[in-house]
Amino acid sequence: MKILLAEDEPQLNHVITVALQSAKYDVDSVFNGQEAVNAASKNAYDAMIFDIMMPVMDGITALKKIREQGNKTYVMMLTAKSEVDDKVTGLESGADDYLTKPFSLKELIARLHSLERRSENYSTENLQYGDLKLNVSDQELVAHNSIRLANKETELLQYFLLNSDKDLSAQELITHIWKNDPEANSELVWLYVSYLKQKLASIQSEVKILGEKGGSFRLTK
Amino acid sequence: MNIYGEYEPTLHQILDEFTKRLLDLNKKYQTTHHESLFEHLNGRIKTQKSMIEKCQRKNLPVTPYSALRQNRDSIGVRIVCNFIDDIYTCIDLIENMSDIDIITKKDYITNAKPNGYRSYHMIISKTIDSQDIDGNFPGHFYIEIQLRTIAMDTWASLEHKMKYKHDIKNPKMISKELKRVADELASCDVSMQTIRQLIREEN
Numbered sequence: 001m002k003i004l005l006a007e008d009e010p011q012l013n014h015v016i017t018v019a020l021q022s023a024k025y026d027v028d029s030v031f032n033g034q035e036a037v038n039a040a041s042k043n044a045y046d047a048m049i050f051d052i053m054m055p056v057m058d059g060i061t062a063l064k065k066i067r068e069q070g071n072k073t074y075v076m077m078l079t080a081k082s083e084v085d086d087k088v089t090g091l092e093s094g095a096d097d098y099l100t101k102p103f104s105l106k107e108l109i110a111r112l113h114s115l116e117r118r119s120e121n122y123s124t125e126n127l128q129y130g131d132l133k134l135n136v137s138d139q140e141l142v143a144h145n146s147i148r149l150a151n152k153e154t155e156l157l158q159y160f161l162l163n164s165d166k167d168l169s170a171q172e173l174i175t176h177i178w179k180n181d182p183e184a185n186s187e188l189v190w191l192y193v194s195y196l197k198q199k200l201a202s203i204q205s206e207v208k209i210l211g212e213k214g215g216s217f218r219l220t221k
Numbered sequence: 222m223n224i225y226g227e228y229e230p231t232l233h234q235i236l237d238e239f240t241k242r243l244l245d246l247n248k249k250y251q252t253t254h255h256e257s258l259f260e261h262l263n264g265r266i267k268t269q270k271s272m273i274e275k276c277q278r279k280n281l282p283v284t285p286y287s288a289l290r291q292n293r294d295s296i297g298v299r300i301v302c303n304f305i306d307d308i309y310t311c312i313d314l315i316e317n318m319s320d321i322d323i324i325t326k327k328d329y330i331t332n333a334k335p336n337g338y339r340s341y342h343m344i345i346s347k348t349i350d351s352q353d354i355d356g357n358f359p360g361h362f363y364i365e366i367q368l369r370t371i372a373m374d375t376w377a378s379l380e381h382k383m384k385y386k387h388d389i390k391n392p393k394m395i396s397k398e399l400k401r402v403a404d405e406l407a408s409c410d411v412s413m414q415t416i417r418q419l420i421r422e423e424n
Contacts, residue, residue, distance in 0.1 A: 144331075145332070145407075146333075147408050148401065148407075148408050191416075195411070195415050198411045199408060199411050202305075204331060
């Protein structure tokens with residue numbers, strides 16, 4: 001993982017940099033918010049760690065500018081212990097997490113490990129259930145035969161697979177899959193559930209979706 | 222010499238009669254169901270050249286017996302349907318014909334080939350009012366039938382081109398893409414069938 005660190009106190013900056021490097025991370029260290037914005041617009045990072053109180057440009061302003069540029073990289077803020085507002089402002093401005101100073105380097109590294117786990121091991125790219133395999137990025141569904149799914153079908157099946165053997169109402173499915181689509185209704189959900197039912201049958205999978213029009217649905221084997 | 226011997230005219234008669242029967246069946250189906258059973262139909266007698274090559278490839282003597290008994294595709298019919306369901310309706314109707322016996326059935330739709338090929342293959346034996354190569358009366362002749370959807374048919378013709386073109390630059394990539402497209406087309410076939418079922422349920 002490549003990390004951008006912005007911390008103005010030279011000694012703390014050095015200590016964190018060395019600790020991250022010894023944990024096998026690739027680190028770019030800068031000393032104020034403006035340098036952080038410049039570095040973030042030039043290089044790709046997997047995570048960024050920003051102090052809040054910094055000269056030239058503070059961490060919150062830097063974070064806002066970086067998010068304005070459309071950058072969605074994971075950002076952790078380093079806040080002073082007493083300042084609840086800093087934590088709230090940081091999170092509301094687009095930060096993903098914060099650590100209160102003084103913090104232990106062990107905790108910082110543990111949080112970065114947790115981030116790595118989330119993006120790698122807990123990724124829902126390849127899902128398996130019974131004899132069924134769904135490759136989300138290829139939108140490919142495999143059992144005895146294979147078939148390619150459309151975008152919404154893939155999202156819907158992914159949600160079913162992450163919640164197998166649970167009753168899911170049409171409303172829950174609309175909320176999670178069709179989000180802001182005002183035209184989504186239980187008729188549309190039924191159509192997409194029907195597509196999936198028939199596609200599961202066409203690849204002869206043991207996995208099936210139970211439930212009838214107007215009711216709730218359950219993926220099971 | 223003719224690879225089909227004295228039976229070549231019989232083969233043409235059988236093909237014509239069987240094709241006409243299927244076309245009539247489609248017309249009858251259209252009047253009762255207001256939609257077609259199949260979209261179109263092709264029939265052919267395997268050419269002398271291909272049949273001789275096939276016998277040689279299989280190390281069979283180049284004789285009418287090899288062409289009509291050892292090989293079972295001298296008469297070939299391809300039925301191309303709009304929807305997957307229609308393929309199975311056609312199969313039922315063919316199975317119920319009194320002069321037809323089913324010899325083999327291979328469902329490459331439910332069991333697609335690894336390269337993505339989908340189609341339903343049948344070999345049937347048709348009883349006719351004249352003598353066959355074994356001297357039996359009534360006689361028996363084989364017909365090979367392939368049934369598929371329009372999408373499967375389009376895919377198969379593209380794959381056929383690739384199979385017989387030996388100077389393709391990146392065959393591995395093309396094969397992989399053909400497989401992907403076959404799975405996408407299968408997906409559309411299933412979706413269209415699902416929509417048709419929903420419309421029917423509403424009526």
